[in-house]
Amino acid sequence: MDVDAFLLTHRGTWDRLDQLIKKRRSLTGAEVDELVELYQRASTHLSMLRSASSDSLVTGRLSSLVARARSAVTGAHAPMTSTFIRFWTVSFPVVAYRTWRWWLATGVAFLVVVAVLAFWVAGNPEVQYAVGTPSEIDELVNHDVESYYSEHPAAAFALHVWLNNSWLAARCIAFAVLLGLPIPFLLLQNAANLGLIAGLMFPAGKGGLLLGLLIPHGLLELTAVFLAGAVGMRLGWSVIAPGDRPRGQVLAEQGRGVVAVAVGLVGVLLVSGLLEALVTPSPLPTFVRIAIGVIAELVFLSYVAYFGRRAAKAGETGDIEDAPDVIPTG
Incomplete structure (x- = not known):
C-alpha cells in the first residue's frame, strides 16, 4: 500500500469526522447520520492500514480517531461500577x-x-x-x-x-x-x-x-x-x-x-x-x-x-x- 497516497485520499474524511466528534453535543440529525457513516469508513480504513502498513504513527492516530468516534456514535460509557x-x-x-x-x-x-x-x-x-x-x-x-x-x-x-x-x-x-x-x-x-x-x-x-x-x-x-x-x-x-x-x-x-x-x-x-x-x-x-x-x-x-x-x-x-x-x- 502507498501510505502517502492513502493518506492524501482519505485525509478529508478523517478531518471531517474529527470536526463532527468535537461538536457531537450539538449535531443536527443529518450530521449524526454523517458521523455514523464516516465512523464506518474510518473503521474500514483502519483495518486496511493495520493489515498493509507498518507505519505505527499513522495507525495509532487513526486508531485514536476511530475510538473517539465509536464513543460519540454509541454515546455509551461503561458504568462507574463496571469501570x-x-x-x-x-x-x-x-x-x-x-x-x-x-x-x-x-x-x-x-x-x-x-x-x-x-x-x-x-x-x-x-x-x-x-x-x-x-x-x-x-x-x-x-x-x-x-x-x-x-x-x-x-x-x-x-x-x-x-x-x-x-x-x-x-x-x-x-x-x-x-x-x-x-x-x-x-x-x-x-x-x-x-x-x-x-x-x-x-x-x-x-x-x-x-x-x-x-x-x-x-x-x-x-x-x-x-x-x-x-x-x-x-x-x-x-x-x-x-x-x-x-x-x-x-x-x-x-x-x-x-x-x-x-x-x-x-x-x-x-x-x-x-x-x-x-x-x-x-x-x-x-x-x-x-x-x-x-x-x-x-x-x-x-x-x-x-x-x-x-x-x-x-x-x-x-x-x-x-x-x-x-x-x-x-
Whole structure:
C-alpha cells in the first residue's frame, strides 16, 4: 500500500469526522447520520492500514480517531461500577503480576543493601559515633523510634504516612521519564535510612522492638514501594529495549499500565498507612501485630497472583480498552 497516497485520499474524511466528534453535543440529525457513516469508513480504513502498513504513527492516530468516534456514535460509557470493578480485578493486578520479576528483584536488592549496611554500622563503633553522640543515639534507640508511631493522633498520622508513601511511589513512577535512572538512587536512600536504624537498634538489644514496629505495616508498605520502583524502571527500560514492536507502541501501552499501578498503589498505601497508625502503636501483643502485617501482605500477594494471572491468561496487559496504538502527539 502507498501510505502517502492513502493518506492524501482519505485525509478529508478523517478531518471531517474529527470536526463532527468535537461538536457531537450539538449535531443536527443529518450530521449524526454523517458521523455514523464516516465512523464506518474510518473503521474500514483502519483495518486496511493495520493489515498493509507498518507505519505505527499513522495507525495509532487513526486508531485514536476511530475510538473517539465509536464513543460519540454509541454515546455509551461503561458504568462507574463496571469501570471500578475492572480496574481492581484486571488493570491493576495484571500489571503488578506481569512485572513480578522486576519488583521481586527490586525488593531483594533493597533488603540486601539494608542488611549489609546494618551489619556494617552494628560492627563499627566509629561509624556509630559519626552518626551522633552516645546520648543522641541512646535517645534515638530508647525513645525516638518507638514514640514516632504514637506521638500524633492516629487519623493525622495515617494521613501523613499515606501522603509521604504515596509521594515516594509517585516519584518512582514519574522518574520513568528519565529512563528510570534516578529510581535506584531513591530506593538506595530509603534502604540506607532503614539499614542505619537497624544497625543502631540491634546492638542495643532493640532489634525485636524494631521488627515489631516495622513488620505490621512495613511488609505491605515496602512491597508497594518495590512495585512502584519496578514499574518505573521497566517503563524506562522499554524505551531502551522495546523488543520487536515499535517503541512508541510499547511505551504507550506500558505507560498507561503504569498509570493503573500508580492509582492502585494509592489504595494499597492507604491500607499500610492505616496499619501504621492503628496497629503498629497499639497495645496488642507483638506477635499479634506482626501476624496482622503478615496477613495483610499475604492477602495482597494472593490478590495479585489470582486476579493478575487470570487477566494475563485472558491476554490483558493493563492497558485501557480501545487504546490508541501509540502515545498521542499534537
